[in-house]
Amino acid sequence: MFESLQELVLEAESKEKSLAEIVIETEIVISKLSVAEVRQRMEIRLATMKASAQQGLERPIKSISGISGGGAHKFWHWLDTNEPVTGSLLSRAVARALSVNEVNAGMGCIVATPTAGSAGILPATLITLQEKYHFSDDEVVDALFVASGIGMVVVNRANVSGAMGGCQAETGSAAAMAAGASVALLGGTPRQSAQAVGIALKNMLGLVCDPVAGLVEVPCVKRNAAGVAQCFVAIDLALAGVESIIPPDEVIDAMAHVGKVMDKNLKETGMGGLAATPTGKRLAAQIWGEGKKH
Numbered sequence: 001m002f003e004s005l006q007e008l009v010l011e012a013e014s015k016e017k018s019l020a021e022i023v024i025e026t027e028i029v030i031s032k033l034s035v036a037e038v039r040q041r042m043e044i045r046l047a048t049m050k051a052s053a054q055q056g057l058e059r060p061i062k063s064i065s066g067i068s069g070g071g072a073h074k075f076w077h078w079l080d081t082n083e084p085v086t087g088s089l090l091s092r093a094v095a096r097a098l099s100v101n102e103v104n105a106g107m108g109c110i111v112a113t114p115t116a117g118s119a120g121i122l123p124a125t126l127i128t129l130q131e132k133y134h135f136s137d138d139e140v141v142d143a144l145f146v147a148s149g150i151g152m153v154v155v156n157r158a159n160v161s162g163a164m165g166g167c168q169a170e171t172g173s174a175a176a177m178a179a180g181a182s183v184a185l186l187g188g189t190p191r192q193s194a195q196a197v198g199i200a201l202k203n204m205l206g207l208v209c210d211p212v213a214g215l216v217e218v219p220c221v222k223r224n225a226a227g228v229a230q231c232f233v234a235i236d237l238a239l240a241g242v243e244s245i246i247p248p249d250e251v252i253d254a255m256a257h258v259g260k261v262m263d264k265n266l267k268e269t270g271m272g273g274l275a276a277t278p279t280g281k282r283l284a285a286q287i288w289g290e291g292k293k294h
């Protein structure tokens, strides 16, 4: 179990292996499964990711509460006739990130990467890169193992829970995992992958968890879209050789510290931030009834 990205990178460099190979080696020791079996399990997860990234594009998906949904479908079809300022690659990834999180809010099937609330960022990024650069599913599966290794380090040094560390721990970690995995997919070095993690996470430090009515919908769905954008920025900077002055492992430690000192109202209690706005409170009352606490 890797405690640091530095350890992971050094192991890959010293063995002259990819990050994916190092993570798979670890996984087969932990799970006692063969390489073929762990890859097959990841292929199943990739299929679920692809389905959830597609469903919201094909039809508007409303959440059970009714306060969110339909944005992925609307945005995807808007792209048919409009040129987004974010460019076609990022905007297509944004649409897919929205889709996954709308599926989640609609009680559909997603893969928590690393959590349900942040489940859109990793699949949206990898699927969109696959579409553009024609990567095989095998190559995307390798990238998912890289993301897993990064997630393992984040969990070992900090956490990926909004209730413990705010949204930085959820969507921040997801953006970091997606950025590191994408750099590996695009041919970057293990060190560049680690740098992408550091850059993505540092740019999301301090992000609070403030779900309206305590539901993983508002602002969660759109936070995934923003997480994809942060991820894309980190990918390009890392591939260009731009490095984080604060080493990536220290960025993860900083995220853990910020989470510890963050006010409890801003850690998934639905009592602060956007949840505490007049509209947030009105929607909570509409869903749960006046005076009732969720």
Ligand code: SF4
Binding pocket: 117, 118, 161, 162, 163, 166, 167, 168, 170, 171, 208, 209, 210, 211, 215, 216, 217, 218, 219, 220, 221, 223, 268
């Ligand atoms: S706001 Fe909270 S519940 Fe929503 S995605 Fe962020 S961490 Fe998860």
